[in-house]
Amino acid sequence: MTSPVLPSLKPGRHNLIPHLVVAVGIAITAFPLWVAFVASTLSNPEIAQAPMPLLPGNQAVANYGEALVQGGRSGRILTPPVWEMMLNSTVMALSIAVGKIIISILSAYAVVFFRFPFRMAFFWMIFITLMLPVEVRIVPTIQVITNLNMMNSYAGLTIPLIASATATLLFRQFFMTIPDELVEAAQIDGAGPMKFFRDIVLPLSVTNIAALFVILFLYGWNQYLWPLLIGTDARMQTIVIGMSKMIDSAGGPTDWNMVMATAILALLPPVLVVVLMQRWFVKGLVETEK
Amino acid sequence: MERKVVYPQKLLPYLLVAPQIAITLVFFFWPAGQAIWMSTLLQDPLGFSVQFVGLENFEAVLKDPAYLATLQRTFLFSFGVTALAMIPALLLAVMVDRVVRGATAYRTVLVIPYAIAPAVAGALWLFLFQPSIGTIAYPLRFLGIDWNPRIDGTDAMIVVVIASAWKQIGYNFLFFLAGLQSIPKSLLEAAAIDGATEVRRFWTIVFPLLSPTTFFLLVINITYAFFDTFGVIHAVTQGGPGKSTEVLIYKAWYDGLIAQDLGRSSAQAVILMVIVIGLTVIQFRYVERRVHY
Numbered sequence: 001m002t003s004p005v006l007p008s009l010k011p012g013r014h015n016l017i018p019h020l021v022v023a024v025g026i027a028i029t030a031f032p033l034w035v036a037f038v039a040s041t042l043s044n045p046e047i048a049q050a051p052m053p054l055l056p057g058n059q060a061v062a063n064y065g066e067a068l069v070q071g072g073r074s075g076r077i078l079t080p081p082v083w084e085m086m087l088n089s090t091v092m093a094l095s096i097a098v099g100k101i102i103i104s105i106l107s108a109y110a111v112v113f114f115r116f117p118f119r120m121a122f123f124w125m126i127f128i129t130l131m132l133p134v135e136v137r138i139v140p141t142i143q144v145i146t147n148l149n150m151m152n153s154y155a156g157l158t159i160p161l162i163a164s165a166t167a168t169l170l171f172r173q174f175f176m177t178i179p180d181e182l183v184e185a186a187q188i189d190g191a192g193p194m195k196f197f198r199d200i201v202l203p204l205s206v207t208n209i210a211a212l213f214v215i216l217f218l219y220g221w222n223q224y225l226w227p228l229l230i231g232t233d234a235r236m237q238t239i240v241i242g243m244s245k246m247i248d249s250a251g252g253p254t255d256w257n258m259v260m261a262t263a264i265l266a267l268l269p270p271v272l273v274v275v276l277m278q279r280w281f282v283k284g285l286v287e288t289e290k
Numbered sequence: 291m292e293r294k295v296v297y298p299q300k301l302l303p304y305l306l307v308a309p310q311i312a313i314t315l316v317f318f319f320w321p322a323g324q325a326i327w328m329s330t331l332l333q334d335p336l337g338f339s340v341q342f343v344g345l346e347n348f349e350a351v352l353k354d355p356a357y358l359a360t361l362q363r364t365f366l367f368s369f370g371v372t373a374l375a376m377i378p379a380l381l382l383a384v385m386v387d388r389v390v391r392g393a394t395a396y397r398t399v400l401v402i403p404y405a406i407a408p409a410v411a412g413a414l415w416l417f418l419f420q421p422s423i424g425t426i427a428y429p430l431r432f433l434g435i436d437w438n439p440r441i442d443g444t445d446a447m448i449v450v451v452i453a454s455a456w457k458q459i460g461y462n463f464l465f466f467l468a469g470l471q472s473i474p475k476s477l478l479e480a481a482a483i484d485g486a487t488e489v490r491r492f493w494t495i496v497f498p499l500l501s502p503t504t505f506f507l508l509v510i511n512i513t514y515a516f517f518d519t520f521g522v523i524h525a526v527t528q529g530g531p532g533k534s535t536e537v538l539i540y541k542a543w544y545d546g547l548i549a550q551d552l553g554r555s556s557a558q559a560v561i562l563m564v565i566v567i568g569l570t571v572i573q574f575r576y577v578e579r580r581v582h583y
């Protein structure tokens with residue numbers, strides 16, 4: 001246990017205040033989530049009677065069941081059943097996470113453990129992708145996707161988002177710290193580069209891979225603009241898009257209980273991944289931002 | 291830093307970098323090059339005639355009062371999001387650092403919003419602020435405040451700022467707490483023995499030592515407000531009412547894909563690109579210093 005940064009000169013007097021402030025902070029943070037959860041268990045007339053109740057109602061099974069199997073509606077537009085959209089989101093998040101980890105670990109391995117012409121040119125080509133988020137070059141990227149006939153496909157949904165340098169940089173940094181002696185010893189034992197990669201480098205990278213996986217899963221699951229443009233077909237819709245389409249932006253009636261049930265279902269997987277893999281998440285966050 | 295021991299293979303490294311280079315070429319360099327090229331062209335909306343106009347699109351964009359208004363709005367929005375995401379995070383980090391016990395549990399709860407999609411966060415806050423039924427809008431109306439983010443631009447801006455900042459507090463908290471916990475305790479104890487008050491100790495010791503973290507977070511939060519809040523704005527206000535919540539990234543997207551003004555949209559994309567490069571350079575230059583604490 002570490003001692004606090006600001007040791008109080010009068011112990012006892014200040015012990016309550018920090019707890020209180022933190023409690024208020026947490027209450028504010030959690031409040032929208034609680035209200036959303038409560039709304040997802042109410043009927044629409046119950047939500048409409050202001051002020052809305054702040055304790056859960058008895059419609060949870062009905063609402064979640066309807067959302068999962070039938071989907072919601074906004075005006076006359078029906079959104080696909082949530083389970084279908086969650087499947088799309090899962091495919092997207094997993095493909096981005098796994099795809100990015102694989103291509104990044106391979107290219108980082110090449111850049112660190114080999115000397116070859118254009119090595120640094122390749123490295124800078126990868127590095128420069130940091131400068132331009134997909135949102136910025138959206139119009140021409142869509143044209144490329146159209147040209148390649150990748151609209152409304154999982155490939156179109158995921159591959160363009162895989163091209164980014166953060167994971168490569170992270171692996172490169174980590175590979176630099178592997179001692180030369182280890183590489184020499186492997187070479188003396190006659191291990192070729194791929195054997196060294198499989199038997200030494202990969203096992204050593206497990207923590208980094210886990211950390212990156214959490215960050216990238218989140219990144220993929222929470223994407224908005226890209227799936228909005230690529231998944232124009234309802235069959236390709238992700239849950240985040242589906243949820244936002246259920247809100248009637250024209251100001252017409254919105255089935256808030258359905259929207260909130262869908263929102264809760266949409267946020268559950270990424271939140272679970274973060275809470276369950278917290279240690280790796282924090283590690284990945286701190287290291288990728290460096 | 292370079293390795294001394296490497297493998298001699300000639301072909302293998304090319305095979306290993308090939309997948310990433312291929313994807314980068316097709317989905318990054320091709321469209322990015324297109325964006326820069328299109329920013330110098332004038333095309334009619336149907337694509338029948340194309341004319342090279344050099345930097346005219348940039349001139350037109352930078353002289354356009356609507357663009358300048360969006361620029362100003364984006365700064366206001368980013369300032370709001372950054373301040374609202376960082377100040378409470380610092381306060382919470384200082385407090386959690388003092389209670390020590392339970393820090394992990396607090397961290398878990400506070401970081402949850404970071405895992406939530408911006409569009410979903412937007413929906414949650416939009417619901418709370420719904421004029422007729424919202425749990426927060428209700429007491430506002432009760433107090434006689436005429437609240438309607440569907441009609442009033444300021445109200446809409448408040449909703450998108452709060453939703454965007456809410457998401458980011460846990461992230462900032464995480465970094466502030468790590469920064470606080472790595473400050474040498476002996477420094478503070480010495481100051482305490484010398485009779486420095488708690489507030490004084492914070493401003494003269496803790497805050498300066500925390501400045502690399504603060505600066506890093508400042509850059510990250512500005513980048514976030516500029517580029518990652520598209521989902522919040524699109525899902526909650528669609529840039530409206532009027533143009534009151536339209537920020538740069540939203541305008542570039544709107545002008546390009548909805549209004550089909552490719553030249554100007556590309557010029558805007560290139561301007562945004564310059565902003566990102568600037569922010570990234572600053573980040574990399576100062577990131578090394580962050581390691582000092």
